[in-house]
Amino acid sequence: MNRRFTMDFKDKPNTRFKSVDTLNKKQAAEEISALREGINYHDYLYYVENSPKISDSVYDKLFQRLEALEAAFSSLKTPDSPTVRVGTEPVSKLDKIEHKAPLLSLEATLEQDDIESFLKAARKQAHKKSITYMLEPKFDGLSVEVVYGHGHFEYGVTRGNGEVGEDISHNLKTIRALPLSLQRLDNTPALLAVRGEIFMPKKGFTALNKQRVERGEEPFANPRNAAAGLMRQFESRHVADKPLDIFFYEILASDGDLPSTHQDILERLSHWGLKSCPLNKTASTFGQIEKYHHKLAGQRDDIDYEIDGIVIKIDDHGLREALGTRERSPRWALAWKFEPREEVTMVEDIVVQVGRTGILTPVALLQPVDVGGVTVSRATLHNEDEVHRKDIRRGDRVRVIRAGDVIPEVKERIKQPGKKRGKPFHMPKHCPVCDARVVREGAYYLCTAGLSCAAQLTGRIQHYAARNAMDINHLGAKSAAELVTHGLVQDLADLYTLDAKDIEHLEGFATKSANQLQNAIQERKEPRLDRFLFAMGIRHVGRHIARVLATEFRTLDRLANAETQEFAQIPGIGEEIATSVANFFADKKNQSVLNRLKNAGLKIQPMPKRREHPLTGKTFVFTGSLDGFTRDEAKEQVEALGARATSSVSDETDFIVVGKNPGNKLDKAEKHGVKRINEATFQEILDES
Structure with missing residues (x-):
């Protein structure tokens, strides 16, 4: 640290700051420089070394002070400031950038014979009986190139086709484990291009999917898909709070002298503050490699990031050059994959999803597993009674099936003698989304908040817009969640007062797509009664019942003013359905929404007069x-x-x-x-x- 400054934000941070108003530009510049160095240092200790020296509250004070100084002296804010990690201005597109060196792919195998052939070929080329290999986990993440100039982050690129990738610099900056300035700047090369793997830790993936499931959104299939999707976002503010991490494992290009072995390369990376995997290991025999493969295969469920095999690399760079590369893969490295997980996996957590009708459903969040060729990361547990009958708890190993080859569900728990189990599952007393009181009706639990519950409203909007209901294009689960989260829609009638300028600020929208959604909503204002009735999401009223009711009453006014007994007299409409329909139209909040929909220009088309058809009763x-x-x-x-x-x-x-x-x-x-x-x-x- 430059000792011209009396401030020391590394070892003993002083958080008693002078008022920003009393500082001149030179004083602010000195303090900003010291703060950045101190924050980068503590980021390195926390995210790379896993050995923090200061409390979170002290760190927050340092960070907030830097934000305040950069706000007051905006000309002093630079692209490598730690404050850019919280999100920058959105990009209009992901530009293409050519790599400093090709990002080769790896040949992979499941067969032991292929590994032995690889080792034999290497010994033959080297004219040696023994060769040192570097063993690394094979990460199931997103490969990237990161480029530093004079020790400072310049840009980062996806692997793409290996020659050209997409510029994701704005999102890479949000990853705390990626240094914006390297450690020990005095001996860093003017140009340094390194290869790394972005991944999402399993705990973070489970937490993120928990949020999505509770909000009624589709969860990510696996951590790799989550990381890849986030990295290609145009707006980094949507990435900044996500649990992403990175390991570095290769120098692609440098204008400085490089070590002659891979072991030394990894040490050099760590020397600069670029985190490498702690599971890396050297070996010189097939037996040692096999032991490493077997060990990691057994530990893969307990490691906090997804791996699907090991990578065997020749350590000596001179021998690597002699072996050379194929068109797209090196001859000096080979991946030995694990057998894929099939059907049996671990329950990471049990969360509760709130549906559009308020029913709470327990859902198992799983370590991703292949079931019939489909990656499954969640499975329904139906209801509390079913969870207790199968005795499913967090941390259990379970067998997963796809019911009817479609919906994943947990078939059974696999006993693990001697392993301590988690606590039995119980449904919550309050809604996990809106904290409203939960009541039980038979086998089901219901949130009592109705449409004031964000999850119910989001589900109701999605159902309202579905193809078999109002058939509104561009209004899916993600769009519905965005509209509710940002307070643009508080009931269904609000859809018809949406302005495209408000929509375009939501995640995933631009001017064109915002106009498309607004137009799609306005174009669906004259639905037939049975479609509208189904779209309203009345409990127990599916498409068939909606058609029966619409055919019987023909107009919305007649149906809305009918009594419970009138509904119950219709063939196929039992007492439970009749009560549900009558209660829906008697509810004052629903009456208000219906009136607002009418005032917004909705014209519900009556059903045609009933006539006998040749298929009636079939x-x-x-x-x-x-x-x-x-x-x-x-x-x-x-x-x-x-x-x-x-x-x-x-x-x-x-x-x-x-x-x-x-x-x-x-x-x-x-x-x-x-x-x-x-x-x-x-x-x-x-x-x-």
């Missing part, structure tokens, strides 16, 4: 994929003709329509004697009707 079931219809379109066709479409086969089923790759419904239909028809016959029936 029941259809569909299995397999159809060429001319989506499943929902096929159902809508038969329902429009008076028939009913159900998802399961029973004695009441009249026809089963069989498409490509039918499921087990076909076997059940044959047992029940249901008439089987193909798509062509189904189309003929529709045409005749």
Whole structure:
């Protein structure tokens, strides 16, 4: 540290600061320089060395002081200041940059024979019986090139095609483990290009997915997808608070002298404050390599970042040059992958998701696992009774299946004798999203806050905009969550007062996409009654019940003014559904929303007069994929003709329509004697009707 300054923000930080107003520019510059050096030093201790020397509160005071000085003396703020980590101005696009040296990929294998052949070829080339290898975990992250000029961060680039990548400098700066200025600047080269791997620690990934699931958003599939998606954001403020980390493992280019071995390269990187993996190890025999592979394979569930194998690198750089490279991969390195996880994984946490109707559902957040070719990171636990019946707890190993080849669920717990288990799961007494009181109804728990609960409102908006409801393009789960989070929509009627200028400031939007969403909303103002009724998300009212009610009452006014008993008298409408519909229209908040929707210009189209169809009273079931219809379109066709479409086969089923790759419904239909028809016959029936 430059000892011209009396301030020492490294060893014994003094947080008694003079008022900013009393400092001149020169004094401010000196203090800013000292603060930056001190903050960078403590970032290094905390994020790289894992040995902090000051408390979080002292660190915060130093950081806040630097922010205050840079705000007062804006000309003194520089691109390598620690304050840029909290987010900078958004970029308009990700520019392409050519790498200083090619970022090669690795050949990978699962076979032991390939490893032995690799070692034999290396010994033959070196004319030695023994060679030193560097063993490293194979990270399942995002490979990047980071370039420093005279020890200061200049830019960072994704791997891309290995020759050219995308500039993600604005997002890289937010990663605390990445130094904006290297340690020991006195011996850093003028140009230094290093390769690293960005990753998201498992704990951070679980916490991030927990937030997403609780808000009703789709969780990230795995930590790598999360890291890659975040790094390609245009606005770094959306990245700054995310749990990202980085390891460095290679020097790509430098105008200084470089060590002759990989071991020394890693030491040099650490010397400059560039964090390398603590699991790196040397070996000289196949037995040692096999032992390392076996050890890490057994530890992979306990390591706080995803690895999917090990990397074997020849340590000596002279021998590397002799071996050379193939077109896209080096001959001096090979990845020995682990067998992929299949079906069995660990429960990282159990969180509670709040649905659009207020039902609370426990969800298991899992270490990502392959189930039938699909990466699964969460699975439904249905309800509290089901969790207790299977006795699923945090930290348990479980077997995961995809129910009906679609929805992942936990089938069973795998016992681990001798391992201490987590505490039994219990549903919360208050909503995890809005903290409202939770009540139990039968097997389910409900949040009592209604649309004042952000999760319910977000889910309700998403449902309202769905294809089978109001069919509003560009209004999916992420857009709905953004609208609610930023207070732009507090009930469904607010959708019709949205201004494109407000929308374009949300994450994922620009001027064009904001206008598209506003126009899409305004274009859907004349829905048919059954679609609107389904869109309102009334409990127990799906598409079929919505059509039955709409057909019976024909107009919204008649339906809204009906009594519970009138609903209950309709065939197929039981007491529970009747009460739910009557309560919805009797609720004053819902009445207010309906009036506001009407004032916003919504004109609900009445249902056509009911008439008998040839298909009235018939029941259809569909299995397999159809060429001319989506499943929902096929159902809508038969329902429009008076028939009913159900998802399961029973004695009441009249026809089963069989498409490509039918499921087990076909076997059940044959047992029940249901008439089987193909798509062509189904189309003929529709045409005749």
